Amino acid sequence: MKIAISATASDINSPFDPRFGRGASFVFVDTETGKWETYPNTAVSASGGAGIQTAQFVAKHGVQAVVSGGFGPNAFATLNAAGIKMFVARDGTVQELVKKLKAGELQEVDAAKRTVGLRHARGGGR
């Protein structure tokens, strides 16, 4: 499975970034092979709609799941339309979170109930 994790820097050992839309970088990891690559998030400086732009960016990389600290309503809607699963983490490095995800220790955002993952909706859609 290919996943994306928001990260504070472009390295698999860097701490994860709890912000989705304005997360500094994204690390893309193939959970089967352990291979990874990373790109800076160009939506960081968007005046509005950063979550939407970031969601399209990770969708273009063909990921099946994302890990972040939370997902705003617009990011959620876009990721949901793309069929990407959302997982919520609190802390740790990207590497540690990959392990946690594989071990089933991260909470998934329930698209129907949407009870988790609202914490870091910072952009507010503006």
Place this chain on the structure above:
Amino acid sequence: MIIAVASGKGGTGKTTVAVNLALAANSANSLFLDCDVEEPNAALFLHPTLEHRKEVGILIPQVDEAKCTACGRCAEVCQFNAIAVVGQKVLVFPELCHGCGSCTLNCPEEAITEVLNVTGVLESGPAGAIQFWQGVMDVGQAMATPIIHQLKTRSLEVQPPDGLAIIDVSPGAACPVVEAVHGADFCLMVTEPTPFGLHDLRIAVEVIRDELHIPVGIVVNREGVGDSGVDEYCAAEGVPILMRIPLDRRIAEAHSEGVPVVEALPEYRAKFITLYGRIQEEVAK
């Protein structure tokens, strides 16, 4: 003649000055436009009979899924990230859309049509001899500018300003203020003689006089509070002070009851007529 009444800082007395100037000027064929669409309140003092009501908003894209190939061009050209393409799906976010039409123009399949997203209403009707208009933005909306634009366009279309048109502007110095004062012959800036009043007045003067090139004049309201900063600034900048309204409990009492100052305190009628004369002199310069 179109006179805009702005301030920079909020709560300095824009509406008080705009309403009383309109009543005192007693001009034939006059218009009053409340462009403070986030919280219009001039109607509380002018008591118009609102006869006409029209929903307004912005045109947002509607995608015809049968024609759309999900090429992503619309999302690429949108400067506001208001339209997203993921896989074969297109998502529109109305609250982010500015209604610019770029997606519609750039769609190679002509799959986008524009539909009205209602964000507020325009209301109009007579208030005595004055033709009154106001824009009211819906709660939860963030973009005042399109409503102000339509308020000005429609009211001035119905009744071209061969008489007097007074525009009550919102506080601040950003897009809604620029939209409201644009095209005015003169901008009256109401301030209070405090460091806060001066701070925001200075920014508003920079926008309206220096960038939009609209002549400005000052009304100092609640004179007697604060300090001499506003006077010193006006002297240094060559901005004329056209009227001074003292801090007077009777004005506040009339205001709290929705009674215009010129009606509660008749001596103010002459003062506002003088203000109107001084504005005409400034415009003629």
